[in-house]
Amino acid sequence: MSLTLCSPTLCLYFSLSLGLSLWAVAVLLVALLCLDPHSRVSSAPICTHGPSGCHVPSLADLFDRVIQHSARMHSLSNDLHSEFEQYFLPSKNSIGKIYRKCHTSSILTPNGKENAQKLAREELTEVILKLLMAWRDPLFQLHQSMAHQQDFNSFSSNKALEMGDMTHELRKGVEKVAEKMRVLGMLGNSVTGLSPAETMLPISDSGEAMSNYELLYCFRRDSNKVQNYLKILKCRIIPEHDC
Amino acid sequence: MWRDAEQALTLIWLLSWTAHGVCHSPPGRPRLTRCRSPEKETFTCWWEPGSTGGLPTSYQLYYRKESSLEVFECPDYHKAGNNSCYFDKQHTSIWILYNITVVASNALGKAYSESVEVDVMDIVQPHPPENVNLTFMQTTNSPYFLVQWQPPHDADTRSGWVTIKYEVRLKIENSGDEEDSSWESYSAGKQLEFSIYSPQPGACYIVQVRCKLDHGLWSEWSPSSFIQIPDNMLDTQNAVMIIAITLTVIIFLLTAGALTVKMKPVKHFLLPPVPEPKISGLNTQLLKSGKSEEIFSALITPGYPQIVQSSDRQVEYLVVSDYDEEMDFEGKAHLEYQKGENHPTDNTQKGSQNSIKISLNSSQDLNTTLSENVHSGAVSNQLSVLGEPQQLLHLKCKGSPVKAQDRNTQMSSGSNCEHVSINPAGLTEYVEVDEDQKPLVREDYSMVSDVISDNILVLQDSIPVQGHKEVKCDKTSEAEETGGVFEPLGYLETLTTFSSES
Numbered sequence: 001m002s003l004t005l006c007s008p009t010l011c012l013y014f015s016l017s018l019g020l021s022l023w024a025v026a027v028l029l030v031a032l033l034c035l036d037p038h039s040r041v042s043s044a045p046i047c048t049h050g051p052s053g054c055h056v057p058s059l060a061d062l063f064d065r066v067i068q069h070s071a072r073m074h075s076l077s078n079d080l081h082s083e084f085e086q087y088f089l090p091s092k093n094s095i096g097k098i099y100r101k102c103h104t105s106s107i108l109t110p111n112g113k114e115n116a117q118k119l120a121r122e123e124l125t126e127v128i129l130k131l132l133m134a135w136r137d138p139l140f141q142l143h144q145s146m147a148h149q150q151d152f153n154s155f156s157s158n159k160a161l162e163m164g165d166m167t168h169e170l171r172k173g174v175e176k177v178a179e180k181m182r183v184l185g186m187l188g189n190s191v192t193g194l195s196p197a198e199t200m201l202p203i204s205d206s207g208e209a210m211s212n213y214e215l216l217y218c219f220r221r222d223s224n225k226v227q228n229y230l231k232i233l234k235c236r237i238i239p240e241h242d243c
Numbered sequence: 244m245w246r247d248a249e250q251a252l253t254l255i256w257l258l259s260w261t262a263h264g265v266c267h268s269p270p271g272r273p274r275l276t277r278c279r280s281p282e283k284e285t286f287t288c289w290w291e292p293g294s295t296g297g298l299p300t301s302y303q304l305y306y307r308k309e310s311s312l313e314v315f316e317c318p319d320y321h322k323a324g325n326n327s328c329y330f331d332k333q334h335t336s337i338w339i340l341y342n343i344t345v346v347a348s349n350a351l352g353k354a355y356s357e358s359v360e361v362d363v364m365d366i367v368q369p370h371p372p373e374n375v376n377l378t379f380m381q382t383t384n385s386p387y388f389l390v391q392w393q394p395p396h397d398a399d400t401r402s403g404w405v406t407i408k409y410e411v412r413l414k415i416e417n418s419g420d421e422e423d424s425s426w427e428s429y430s431a432g433k434q435l436e437f438s439i440y441s442p443q444p445g446a447c448y449i450v451q452v453r454c455k456l457d458h459g460l461w462s463e464w465s466p467s468s469f470i471q472i473p474d475n476m477l478d479t480q481n482a483v484m485i486i487a488i489t490l491t492v493i494i495f496l497l498t499a500g501a502l503t504v505k506m507k508p509v510k511h512f513l514l515p516p517v518p519e520p521k522i523s524g525l526n527t528q529l530l531k532s533g534k535s536e537e538i539f540s541a542l543i544t545p546g547y548p549q550i551v552q553s554s555d556r557q558v559e560y561l562v563v564s565d566y567d568e569e570m571d572f573e574g575k576a577h578l579e580y581q582k583g584e585n586h587p588t589d590n591t592q593k594g595s596q597n598s599i600k601i602s603l604n605s606s607q608d609l610n611t612t613l614s615e616n617v618h619s620g621a622v623s624n625q626l627s628v629l630g631e632p633q634q635l636l637h638l639k640c641k642g643s644p645v646k647a648q649d650r651n652t653q654m655s656s657g658s659n660c661e662h663v664s665i666n667p668a669g670l671t672e673y674v675e676v677d678e679d680q681k682p683l684v685r686e687d688y689s690m691v692s693d694v695i696s697d698n699i700l701v702l703q704d705s706i707p708v709q710g711h712k713e714v715k716c717d718k719t720s721e722a723e724e725t726g727g728v729f730e731p732l733g734y735l736e737t738l739t740t741f742s743s744e745s
Contacts, residue, residue, distance in 0.1 A: 007515035078458060101310070111336040113284055113404045221338050224364055228404065235403030242433075243403050 059180050060241045063234040066173045070230055073166045074223040080159050081216045088213060102218030103210070104134050109225055116232050122187055125178050128229050131222050132171040139164035142215050163219075170226070186237060268296040269352030273345045275359045279368050282397045283337060283405055283456060286330050286363055287323040290345045290356065298349040304328040309340040337363040367459030370395035372409065372452045377470040379442075387440040388470055392452045394435070395462070405456040411437045416447040416469070445474040 057065075107130050110116040116124070143160040181187040210218075235243035271293025280286035292302065304317035317328035341363075345356040372392040379388040390411055394400060400407050409431040414424050431437045431452075442448065448471075451464040502509045693701035 008512050009515065075458070105310070109338070111338050112332070113399070113402065114332070116404075117402065221362075221364070225338060231403035231406070235401070239401075243401055 059177070059184065060238050062173070062177050062180060063230070063238065063241075066170065066177055067227070067230050067234060069166065069170050069173060070223065070227040073163060073170060074220070074227050076159055076163050076166070077216065077220040077223045080156060080163070081220045083156060084213050084216055102214075102221070103138070104131060104218065104222055107131060107134065110229075113232075116229060117236075121181070121233060121236065124229055124233050125174070125181075125187065128174055128226055128233075129171065129178070131226055132167055132174065135167050135219060135222065136164075136171070138215060139167055139219065142212060142219075145212060174230070181237070267298055267351055268294075270294065270296045270298075270300045270347040270349050270354045272354045273302060273347045273356045275343060275345055275356055278343075278359070278361050278366050280335075280363050280366050281368065281370050281395070282399060283363065283367050283459075284332050284399070285335050286361075286366060287327055288330075288343060288359075288361070289323070289327045292326060292347060293354060296349055296351060298351060300347050300349040302326065303346045303348070305344050305346065307342040308336065309342075335363060339363075367405075367456050369398050369407070369454055369456050369459070369462045371462045371465040372454050373465070375450065375452050375465050375468045377448075377450055377468050379470060379472065380438075381473075385440055386442065387438045388442055388448070388472070389436060389438050390450055390452070390468075391436040392465070395454065398454075398456065406433070407454050407456055408432060409434070409437075409452055409454045410461070411450065411452050412464070413439065413448050413450045415443060416449050442472045444472050447471050 107127065109127055109131070110119055119127070139160070143157060143164055146157040146160050178187060234241075273290050273292045275288060275290045278286055278288040288304065290302070290304070292300065304320075305314050306317070307314050315334075318331060318334050319329040320327070322329040339362065341361045342358055343361060344358045347354045347356075372394060373396065374391075374393040376391050377388055378391070380386065390413075392409070394407055398405055398407055410428060411431050412426045412428040414426045417424060429437065439448075447469060450468045450470065451466075453462045453464045455461045499513070503513050504510070690702040695701060
C-alpha cells in the first residue's frame, strides 16, 4: 500500500474544490451582510385620499385590472358550465333545450356591437353595475346549493365560491373606475347608482327557483356581457392604450 | 285471355316504371351542419340536404329568437353559397338563443330538420390572418427571421369588441426524407410579428399563422409561406477564433504528452504509479535470472508448509501426519520425497510416482532428520530436496516399528524402525513412497486396479515388496485394506493418519 495520503493529482483536486467552496461561502456571507435586507422589502402604502408619495393608479391601470378581473370571472363561469354540461347534460344541442328566462333579462342590455357603441358611457357603466349587482345573491345561493349537494366535488363548489367573491370584487372595482371617471370629468352625473329596492331574485316565470344549470348558463352569458362592455368602454375612453 | 294479357301488360308497365328508378316521394330530412360567426357581428349557417325524392326540392330556413315566438325566414340564401343562410348585422343579435329549422319541400311534401339552438357567442371562428410574409435578418451574432402578418380584415379589434390572439407554427421542409419533421408552435399574443432566432442554415422553413377571438374557436391555418435560409452564416471572425483555440489545445496536449514521456517527475505527477502486488520474500529479479532453487528457498518460511501441487509434474504425495503428543516434533522438518522429473523411469505418466518431499525448516542435517524419521524401509527413492536431486539416503530404522497407514497400501517399516512421527503442527502432508526399481506399470495396464485421481493409479502387483509383507497395521489397515493381499508400493494415496505403534 502506498504510504502517502493521496496521489499528487488527487491532492490537487481536493485543495482546489476546498478553495472554491470556501470562496463561495465567503461571497455569500459578504452578500448577506452588505446587502440590506430591509431595503428590498417594499410595502406599498394604502392610499385612501391620495397623499403625496403614494402611487396612484391611473385610469388605464384601473381599467386593465378590472378587465383582467372580468376575464377571469368569465373563464371560471365557462369552466363550471362546461363541467355541468359534461356530467349532467350529455346531449348537446338537442331538442327541448329551451331555457327559461334569466332573471337579468329585465335589464336592457345592448346585444350587438353597434348597440353597445351607441350607448352613452354613463348608461354603459350603469348597465355593468346593474348586472354585477343582480348576481350577488344568486351566486351565493348557487354556492350554497352546490356545497350541499353530494354530486359536486369540492373543486366545483370552490369555483362557485370564488366566482361569487370575484363578482363582488369586480363590482367594487367598477365602482372605483366610475368614481375616477367622474373625478376626471368623463362621466356626467347621471349615474344614479343602484337603488336598493332593486333586488332581483332569480325566479322564473313559473315561480320556481332556477336550477343550478340554468343559473350557470345565465351567469356565463352575463359575465361575457360584462367583459365585452368593459372593453368597449375602455377603448372608447382611452383609445390609445392597447386597442 | 284478354284479362290475363291486360294484367300482364299492367305488370310489365309497372315494372318498367320502377325499373327506371323514377320513384317520387317526399323529400328526406335536411340537417343543419354548422353555424359560424367570423367576427362576432354576423353569422352563417349551413345545412346538408336529405334525399330529394326525385323531385325538385326547395329549402327554407326559419328561425325564432329566444324571447319571442315570431318566426322569421333567412335574410340571405346566396351570399355564403349553396345550402347556406347568412345573417347580416341587422339580423344578428348576440347573447340571444336562435332556434333554427330548415324545411325541405317538394311537390309531394315537406320535411323538417331538427331544430338547432345557437348563441352567437359560442360559434365565433375568425378567418385566418392575412399577408403573412417572412424576412431573413442577418445580424452578426444572432441571425433570425421575422414573421409578419395582418389580422383578418373583418375582425374589429380597435373598438375593443374582440380581443385577438395569434399562434405561429413552423417546420423545416424535408425534400425526399421519409420522416417528416413535426410542427413547432409558438404563441404570439396580440402582436403582429414574431421572430425566430437561430434558424438552421441552408434549411427551408414553412410558416403558418392562425388566430382566435376571445374564447372562441381557432381559425384555419393561413396558407404556407416559405423561406430559405442562406447556407454560410458563419462569421469569419468566429472561424478564426475556433481554429486558433483548437490549435492551442492540440499543442498543449502534445507538449504535455511529450513531457510526460520524457521527464519522470512530470510523469509521476500526471500519472502516479500504481502499487503492484507483491509477495513478501519473493524477489522477481531472481525469477528473471532463472535460478529456481533460490526462489523456492526464499519462499520457505518456518512453520509454513509448502505444499506444491503441480499436476504436470506428476508428483503425488502421501500425507503423513502425526498425532502423537509424545513425540513433539514441532520444528522438525517434514519429509517429503520428491521424485518428480529426476526419476527417469518408465513409469507411466499417470501416477506411479511416489515421492516424499522433505522440507527443511532449519539447518538441520539432512541425515539426522532422515534418520529420525523412519519410512518404509525400502525407500530407494531419490531424495530430491527442494528440487535438487540428491543421493539416496539409507534410512536406518531404529526403534519401534512405524506404521504408516493408507488406504490401499500397507506401509510399514521394519521392526527395527523407529517410530516416525512427523508433527507438522497438525498439518498433514503428502508423502510418497515408491519403489523405483520396479516398473510399476506395465504397458498393458493390467495391474491397474483402481484410479483414484488423475494422477494416482492403484496397481495390483504380485511382486512382493521388501519388508512390507509381514507387517500389518492393526488399526486402520483392515478398514482401509483393499482387496489385494498387499499392495505394492508406488501408489499414491493420501495418508490421513499415522498411528504410532504401540
